[in-house]
Amino acid sequence: MMEHTDKTAIVIGAGIGGLSAAIALQQIGWRVKIFDKVSELADVGAGIVLAANAMKALERLGAAEQVRRRGAAVGKAEVRTWDGKLIVDLPTARQAERYGTPGYLIHRGELQKVLLQQLRPETEVKLGYKLVSWDMTGSQVTACFEDGSKTEGALLIGADGVRSAVRERLFGSEPLRYSGFTALRGIAAYDDPHYSAELGGGFEAWGPGKRFGFSHLGQGRVFWFAAINSPADAHVARGLRKQAALQHFQGWYNPIEAVIEATEESAILSHPIYDRKPLKAWSTGCVTLLGDAAHPMLPNLGQGGAQAMEDAVVLAFSLQSASGIPEALAMYERLRIGRTARMVSQSRKMGRMVQLENPLAVAARNALLRTIPAGFQVKQLDWIMGEDVYNR
Template sequence: MDAVTSRKAIVIGAGIGGLCTALSLQQQGWRVSVYDKASSLREAGAGIVLAANAMKALDLLGIGEAIRNVGAPVVHADIRTWDGTLITSLPAAKQAALYGTQSYVIHRADLQAILVQAVTATTPIQTNKQWIDGIQSDRGIIALFNDGTQEEADVIIGADGFHSAVRERLFGQSPARYSGYMALRGVCNQEEARNATNGGGFEALGPGRRFGLSSLGNGRVFWFAAINAPQGKLPPVEERQSELLRQFHGWYSPIVSAIEATEASTILAHDIVDRPPLPKWSSGRMTLLGDAAHPMMPNLGQGGAQAIEDAIVLARCLRNPDIPTALSAYEKERMARANRIVRMSRSMGRMVQLENPILIYLRNKMLASLSDARYISRFDPIIGYEL
């Protein structure tokens, strides 16, 4: 057995980042164990956007075509006012031609199913396993779990999301930063809403509120609503649909139709938060990845993409047999990019959640005046990025 295939990695967390990490390490010849504290692997999210940088990364993992077969391509994307008046159409087709792939929207459960199938072809995923510590030595690291079990490895990768136990163990508690708005999400199958996506989707911007609608494929539509509100004021499940109908009363009719057509009990609600960037992600033989390392707001649709990029870069860096040196190289390559997108996502959120009528007018005029070339240039460092 050669030096690489004899090496063992433990991945904590079986979300998008953790599963992509397992897949990427498998490609490099690592033995991998994946653990998740959940009792079963259920993805409770709705839709996720996979821009060109994410799709190219998924192609490197060998699952890009599976995503394209299940997801819906974004062939058209509009920004509208609250009443449906078109502000601008984004250059989705030009970006697809430039980058060699369209962006896709896919249900998170479908994405996770594809990843689980790819990973479990060689690696079982163990659920109901709460990681509590890693005991390091010069030779390796031992993962400890709350059921008393232990496992030895060469490296532990914390891909356990926003509430990461690995991050807290390494660097202590870090405060969540509230955005000033909450998000509600859902999926429906409704003709007017489906037709309004026009082979892609739109976002409608109103005072302190916005609503996005995207095709999910197979007749399904994914929607989200972002509403300015004090932290901790999420409506209970039984009131979410009525609150949405109140907040978006009189808006562009496909929005109201989508809310009405969604099964009320399935509507998700979250405060939108991130965390201040960490000065480092690694300590010895342990490191962080994805939301555990750099949780970001969803305003640029890059949370999943950045976790996928992390996974590929980390596996490449771990070709170096010196684990601490490899993790240092991983941080050096990834931290500046990820933290920049954290900052940009916060800034974008402030712009699209404006309440002041004068600022809203100026923002909409700016968006309407933005040429395709300027738009593509502005976002090229994010979605034009190649690993």
């Protein structure tokens, strides 16, 4: 059991991972100070899927009930060809029974609000603070910010995303790995009788070199995404994204064009998708990484947010169990690095499979997927959703 007199943690990043870490550390008696370089926590972004393992983490963080109220349970999950022929009808009811909860979809901004509400009044969230360096002296770390201000703690957690400044300072600069596709994402008020809000969930449609996903988000909104094979610099400028989406998906399965048409141009995001090669260590001294800063992954398994939340819960467990910060961080890495590295690898493999361009390869993939029994589909996800990282 840790015997430090100073239990102050400095968290760099106020996204899902940073807020989850703050909540988990609060629960074990730590004081937390959160810093982010952004000037405001804007209510922007897209939908985020929260599979059963993410919901288990949210239970631990005390936020699951709010997510259930504000989000939408996934009742339907189909994969179809670009013109609507069914490939897979995922057994969502069996998954919910097996793992104890359905998955949920929620707006990232809503999830961020839910997590912010879990912070204690004394927890500081300081915006407009860009980390430039830190100094470790004995068992203390001093974080230094661009404006000249400093703060001290026993632990510094880099939860500052895929382009993490903390990661770069710890382990040096390294290139991002491009996925091979660019994403367009949108949110719209839309209703379709075949995919009702009451049922929840939705579908993905796969065509050569591109795919489209449609899911209910809760509160009368639908989230959609498009993944399009393209060069890394193929960014779609503001004002042209709706037109680009309509061109890419002209003639595709109904309601794809209709939901794009129902989306305001200003509600469509565009960005290339990257990950990084997994690290063999996340920590030095009393500084560590969490979430996308530690293990950015492609979105193909829908596990980026879930893994950040699992990190937070396991980090708190490790701090509570070990005799000191270095021992706790070693335990945290031992419990987390293998699982997250597998997620990164499997997300890349899934990306290659779903973004196939060759028509013969696409036809072979679809034919193979149609032969997989529902029970096997569920069991394939056991390592993701069925893993209990909390009872160590």
